[in-house]
Amino acid sequence: MDKPASVYFFGTCLIDMILPQAGLAAMRLLQREGIKVVYPQGQTCCGQPAYNSGYDKEARAVARRQLDAFPRDIPVVVPSASCAGMIKVQYPRLFAGTPDKGRADHLAARVYELTDFLARVLDWRRKDLGEPITVVLHHSCSARREMGVAEAATVLLSRLEHLETLEPDHAHECCGFGGTFSVKQPEISAAMAADKSMAIASTGAQVLVSQDGGCLMNLGGTLTRRFPDPSQRPAVKHIAELLWERTHEP
Amino acid sequence: MSPEFRVRVGQALGNERVRRNIRRAMDGLVLKRCKAFPDEHELTVLRRRGKLIRGHALANLPDLLRELERNCERNGIRVHWAETAEEGNGIVLDILRRHGAELVIKGKSMVSEEMGLNAYLEAQGIEPVETDLGEFILQLADERPSHIIGPAIHKDRLEVAELFANHFPEIPSGEDIEGLTAAARQIMREYFGRALAGISGVNFAVAETGTLCLVENEGNGRLCTTVPQVHIAVCGIEKVIARLDQLPPLLTLLTRSATGQPITTYVNMISGPRREGELDGPGEVHLVLLDNGRSRVHADRELRSILRCIRCGACMNHCPVYSRLGGHAYGTVYPGPIGSVLEPQLQGIDRLGDLPDASSLCGACGEVCPVRIPLPGLLRRLRAEGIRGRKGSRVIGRGSRRKPMHQLIWALWSRVNACPVLYRGLTGLATRLRWLVPTSLGPWSRTRAAPVIAPRSLHELARAEGLEGE
Numbered sequence: 001m002d003k004p005a006s007v008y009f010f011g012t013c014l015i016d017m018i019l020p021q022a023g024l025a026a027m028r029l030l031q032r033e034g035i036k037v038v039y040p041q042g043q044t045c046c047g048q049p050a051y052n053s054g055y056d057k058e059a060r061a062v063a064r065r066q067l068d069a070f071p072r073d074i075p076v077v078v079p080s081a082s083c084a085g086m087i088k089v090q091y092p093r094l095f096a097g098t099p100d101k102g103r104a105d106h107l108a109a110r111v112y113e114l115t116d117f118l119a120r121v122l123d124w125r126r127k128d129l130g131e132p133i134t135v136v137l138h139h140s141c142s143a144r145r146e147m148g149v150a151e152a153a154t155v156l157l158s159r160l161e162h163l164e165t166l167e168p169d170h171a172h173e174c175c176g177f178g179g180t181f182s183v184k185q186p187e188i189s190a191a192m193a194a195d196k197s198m199a200i201a202s203t204g205a206q207v208l209v210s211q212d213g214g215c216l217m218n219l220g221g222t223l224t225r226r227f228p229d230p231s232q233r234p235a236v237k238h239i240a241e242l243l244w245e246r247t248h249e250p
Numbered sequence: 251m252s253p254e255f256r257v258r259v260g261q262a263l264g265n266e267r268v269r270r271n272i273r274r275a276m277d278g279l280v281l282k283r284c285k286a287f288p289d290e291h292e293l294t295v296l297r298r299r300g301k302l303i304r305g306h307a308l309a310n311l312p313d314l315l316r317e318l319e320r321n322c323e324r325n326g327i328r329v330h331w332a333e334t335a336e337e338g339n340g341i342v343l344d345i346l347r348r349h350g351a352e353l354v355i356k357g358k359s360m361v362s363e364e365m366g367l368n369a370y371l372e373a374q375g376i377e378p379v380e381t382d383l384g385e386f387i388l389q390l391a392d393e394r395p396s397h398i399i400g401p402a403i404h405k406d407r408l409e410v411a412e413l414f415a416n417h418f419p420e421i422p423s424g425e426d427i428e429g430l431t432a433a434a435r436q437i438m439r440e441y442f443g444r445a446l447a448g449i450s451g452v453n454f455a456v457a458e459t460g461t462l463c464l465v466e467n468e469g470n471g472r473l474c475t476t477v478p479q480v481h482i483a484v485c486g487i488e489k490v491i492a493r494l495d496q497l498p499p500l501l502t503l504l505t506r507s508a509t510g511q512p513i514t515t516y517v518n519m520i521s522g523p524r525r526e527g528e529l530d531g532p533g534e535v536h537l538v539l540l541d542n543g544r545s546r547v548h549a550d551r552e553l554r555s556i557l558r559c560i561r562c563g564a565c566m567n568h569c570p571v572y573s574r575l576g577g578h579a580y581g582t583v584y585p586g587p588i589g590s591v592l593e594p595q596l597q598g599i600d601r602l603g604d605l606p607d608a609s610s611l612c613g614a615c616g617e618v619c620p621v622r623i624p625l626p627g628l629l630r631r632l633r634a635e636g637i638r639g640r641k642g643s644r645v646i647g648r649g650s651r652r653k654p655m656h657q658l659i660w661a662l663w664s665r666v667n668a669c670p671v672l673y674r675g676l677t678g679l680a681t682r683l684r685w686l687v688p689t690s691l692g693p694w695s696r697t698r699a700a701p702v703i704a705p706r707s708l709h710e711l712a713r714a715e716g717l718e719g720e
Contacts, residue, residue, distance in 0.1 A: 020706065145616070
């Protein structure tokens with residue numbers, strides 16, 4: 001796809017409430033490439049929490065609002081592979097056999113995960129203005145598997161010349177978030193989060209980034225509890241924040 | 251989460267030794283599989299083929315089963331149909347009784363575990379002896395398999411040495427693997443020579459030729475199926491495939507996915523009892539085809555895909571939940587992702603509804619499945635079945651997991667998120683009153699610092715930046 005003149009931005013409910021600075025950074029990255037960013041105020045949540053809990057009807061009611069919120073035929077950029085995957089992969093299933101199937105397919109076809117959009121559509125390249133830094137890039141499972149876009153985030157970071165990425169042990173493994181899984185199966189989730197956090201911490205990296213706020217909330221929370229002293233743990237941020245911070249002249 | 255499941259999870263997570271053993275074994279198997287498929291393109295083609303072959307078999311299941319029966323009978327294999335585990339056990343018992351067998355040797359068979367065959371035979375005064383090394387160890391320890399390929403994978407060498415020393419003090423086996431294996435071999439040989447009957451599972455049953463294919467690495471399977479006078483094979487009805495030429499791709503998918511082997515040490519192709527002039531082989535071969543709920547699964551076009559499974563175990567080897575809990579915590583014969591999809595369908599979602607929830611839906615299982623079973627999608631489907639049965643669903647216990655309180659929470663959640671004005675109002679309020687939000691969020695914050703609500707939502711920030719646009 002060629003660079004579009006404008007895109008929709010679907011911020012996701014988690015970033016809306018917990019990590020809005022990541023959403024802002026993502027939108028600034030897009031704007032700086034000369035793209036007009038439209039943030040419809042009618043957007044809410046993709047519906048995934050209910051969908052993954054088996055409450056399809058409730059999920060559909062919420063998902064339908066997102067079909068309403070992004071009507072024009074322009075790309076929809078999402079700073080989360082999990083929410084992007086919900087729309088791109090699951091909406092067509094969720095709306096199968098309903099009158100909204102056509103609209104769901106139309107939206108699904110236009111959805112891009114942020115790093116995938118930056119790397120593949122915009123061929124994003126910027127000068128790294130930051131100090132030398134070591135980073136762990138935790139790929140969310142949705143980026144790695146459901147969306148298959150993990151490569152994009154890796155490529156983007158590789159284009160920052162003062163940045164070194166470190167690979168933790170069992171890098172392919174899930175961080176244990178899994179949305180409602182972390183509440184329904186707290187012990188298993190915590191065991192996974194503990195292993196992942198320790199693997200990341202033992203790389204000694206200064207920063208942990210991911211494409212997904214869910215993983216960051218899970219890992220950031222676990223790291224904070226494990227290492228109360230901030231100097232003992234990596235700073236945790238969304239990949240959009242890191243890309244923006246390091247390439248933007250204040 | 252049911253109290254029983256919570257207790258088992260707690261025990262599993264608290265057992266450092268078992269966790270270490272399982273993790274080490276899983277890491278090894280993951281690596282072996284990875285090395286066994288160096289060519290990604292070949293793997294893609296093979297998986298597609300595997301899916302098609304198994305899908306074709308399931309699409310024609312009744313016809314293929316009839317063809318299998320016909321061709322087995324023509325080969326001299328007697329075919330029995332068992333609708334339930336009890337029926338299957340009864341059939342096996344009848345055959346054994348007819349031959350006056352008091353001892354029966356067994357090759358590894360998950361279907362016989364599903365039937366509870368050992369306990370049944372013991373209650374009837376017949377001694378079953380497991381001859382697969384892992385199963386033999388478990389029989390000594392009076393435990394069930396924790397993995398479908400490596401049943402005793404949760405045990406380390408020292409535990410096995412201790413078991414052997416307690417049970418067979420007269421055989422000095424030491425603590426090294428060679429010594430232990432030699433001791434097991436010595437003990438089993440005596441049984442191989444004495445048993446009148448042998449029981450085995452089946453990996454694939456070929457309809458066009460009436461052939462039972464059985465893979466193994468220890469040779470015990472071949473001994474169980476050829477030395478005794480009678481061989482009884484127990485087999486789930488879904489294991490049938492149409493043609494012999496479909497076997498090689500499935501075998502290579504199976505062995506490489508399971509243990510990273512290009513092929514197993516033994517590949518047994520059983521096509522009937524001993525014929526005139528032949529020097530060895532059993533006088534009788536029986537095939538017990540077990541339904542035990544599979545027909546019901548088969549009737550659902552989406553859920554049916556779980557019956558494509560060729561029992562390689564790759565889904566559990568790659569599962570972050572299984573690799574922390576091990577198989578016993580699941581409380582079912584089949585653990586891991588395959589079990590979490592299959593068992594609630596066989597036993598009812600009202601009984602085993604916790605299992606589909608015990609997944610972060612990370613997708614690792616679906617990514618490695620050699621026959622491309624969409625395991626995460628099926629787990630999600632079963633969650634939905636637990637809440638409300640889909641139209642035409644036959645899942646046992648559908649709708650049984652809907653609780654009024656949860657229903658109310660999701661209804662409210664839906665109401666708020668389906669109404670942008672309400673959503674903005676409430677999220678705006680939450681950012682204003684963020685200091686009121688509790689810093690402890692129940693189970694979440696037992697091990698994590700709670701997330702902090704931002705002072706201004708992205709909706710507000712975007713509006714302030716004039717990003718509405720429309």
